[in-house]
Amino acid sequence: MIKRLFFVLAVMLLFLGSCRKDFSNIQVKQDQSVLFTSKITGQVQTRMSGTQWDDQDSISIFMYQGQSLTAGNVVPSGFNKQFITQRNGNFSPKTSADALDFPKDKQVKFVAFYPFQRRSDLQRELNISNQQIQAPIDYMIGHSANSMGYQQGPVQLNFERLMAKIQVRVKGSGINAVTAKISPLQTEAVFQIDQSQLIPRQVFKEVEGKVLSAGQETVIEWVIFPGRLSDQSKMVFISNKGDSYTWEIGKLAIDYVRGNRYQYSINLTDDGTVDPNPSVSYMELPIISNSADLEYNFKMTPDRSKRNFSMLYDKKNRIAHWVAYPLSGDYLGGQSRTDNWAYDPNFSSFNQPLLSRGFGIGGIDRGHQIPSADRTKNYAENSTTFYYTNMTAQTSSLNQGVWARLENQIRSWTRNSGVDTMYVVTGAGIRDGNAPIEYVKDNGNKDVAKPKYYYKALAVKRGKEYYTIGFFMENKVTPASAHFNSYRMTVAELEKRTGHRFFPGLPEGTKSMINNAIWR
Structure with a gap:
């Protein structure tokens, strides 16, 4: 009986040891294998966006060493491998022949192209003559953010549309x-x-x-x-x-x-x-930049009844480059400031400044990009203007002086007879030429970029015609007597100053003139 018991125990130990060994081998293989997650940057389009793809979408993968992809630095085992997704943006090899392993002693990067084409070179033929099936012509290029090595987990690919x-x-x-x-x-x-x-x-x-x-x-x-x-x-x-x-x-x-x-x-x-x-998706939307650090975010009003505002948010520098929104009687009412300072629920708190006590710097305000007074229909809508993502380090004399008067004037123009909707883009520029970005600290001692200038781009339709105007102000101490008309320029000029493209659906001629009868 005792011998039989020892025999059973020995068999069990042998079995468990074998299982442990097999699991260890599987784990090592998983750590070596290359898998991908993905994100499509830029404006939302009709077929796929963010991390949402079509089922069985496939991409070409190139694994290489060095700073940029060339025919000479592609890892031999990593040329044009086919990876597929099941709609969720996670890509795995289509067949065992497409599988990739991280080199054990090398740092590598990745380039991806959508859709997959079985070619032996780095050139792709694009043809859009047949529009009836759009998935194959939604061409995109993807890049890994950093060099990666053995046992560092899935690779993040950031895709940009080419079309x-x-x-x-x-x-x-x-x-x-x-x-x-x-x-x-x-x-x-x-x-x-x-x-x-x-x-x-x-x-x-x-x-x-x-x-x-x-x-x-x-x-x-x-x-x-x-x-x-x-x-x-x-x-x-x-x-x-x-x-x-x-x-x-x-x-x-x-x-x-x-x-x-x-x-x-x-x-x-x-x-x-x-x-x-x-209408360009929404008339107020500028051209949306593609970048791993910039994230476009669109917000409906809390009751989901209408669009609220959009922003291009810089997660690295913790500031919105611009906030775009419609302004009309649908958004204006009798609600006073809520002062409901809070994190924006659409972004990680790590990527936002903590500003519950302001910047703590004399002469610097928490400057709204979309003003509190532009969302006074109800408490919930006004509260969204107090998200930290909407705040910037704005010079107090500017924020409370000529900038505030300009915002009041915009609401006055909106209430004019014949105006249905005013389209507004408010922006904060953190770069100006070769000058370095300046930073201030938030309440958690994190760096927040300080704008070098602010601007507003406006468009309004009167009759069958659109009219535009721009304003540009440096973020510095401003005289109390300053008038906003001293800072106006055409939207075309504003585009040159800021590098952004506003109201892309409007002809260049409309953006190159100011009609004083409209903007008086």
Whole structure:
């Protein structure tokens, strides 16, 4: 009996030891294997965004050593491997032949390209002549943020879109469905992965747009190469009645920027003309930059009844580069300041300044980018203006003087007869030429970038025309007698000063002049 018991115990120990050894081997293999998480930066588009992809989307992976990818520094086992995702943005090898292992003694980086193409070089052929299945032409390039080595976990890939998008929402009296074509449209290009360079080919075709929905309002869109359309480009609509309508979209002379979507509301009139109204997702949105440290965030009002404001937030420097929002009677009421200072629930508190006691520096205020007085409809909406992500280190004399008077004037312009909505972009610039970024400390002793200047870009529609104006002020002690008209400039000039592109759906001519009858 005792011998049998010892035999059973010996077998159990042998089995457990074998299991422990197998688990150890599996763990080592997992630590060596390369897996990826991902994030798509820039503006939200229609197919996928953030960490959301389509099921079985696949990417090309290149593993390399050094500062940048070249044909000579690709790790031999890491050339053009195919990785796939199940919608969640986590990528794993499609087959065992695509699996990658971290080199044990080397630091490596990664470049990815979407969609996967089985090629033996670093060049990709791009062709957008067929818009009916858009997933294959939603071209993107991805980069790992840092060099990584053995046993350091999944690799974060930050993807940027290479293409722009035009979307039109079409209505017309008695019209139930519409198709549309752009002609001529550039349809081919080459993308050099190692140089991250897109080289268009001089191939132009008539291209039918993808109809997303049809009915009393038809939604149609095109994926396009960045840059300007041909001056001769026209968008031709064909209604369900067979009637034809032409919009000379090329004459807008707009520089379409990659990663951004341009929306237009189109009214097909009874006299056979096209009445386009740019909306560009939301009219107030500037072009959204792509960066691992910058995060675009869109907020609805707390009751989800309407849009509130958007921001491009710099998580590294703990400041919003700009806050864009609509202003109208729907947002204005009798609510007083809530002073409900709080962390923004859409960002990690680590990436936000703690400012419950202000900056603690004489002459420096917690300056709102979207003013408290622009959200006075109710307590909940006003509270959102007190998120720390909306705060900046603003010189007190500026914040409480000419800047406050400008904000009051903007509300006054909004209340003028004939104004439905004022579109506002407020920004804080932390770089000016080669001067280093200045920092102040928050209540937790974390660095927060101090703006070198502030600006506002405004657009309003009166009748069928849009009108714009810009303001630019340095973040310094400002005379109490200063008047905001001393700081005004065209939006085109403001774009040159700040490097941002405002109201991208508007023609350059609209942004290059100030109508004094509107902005008086």
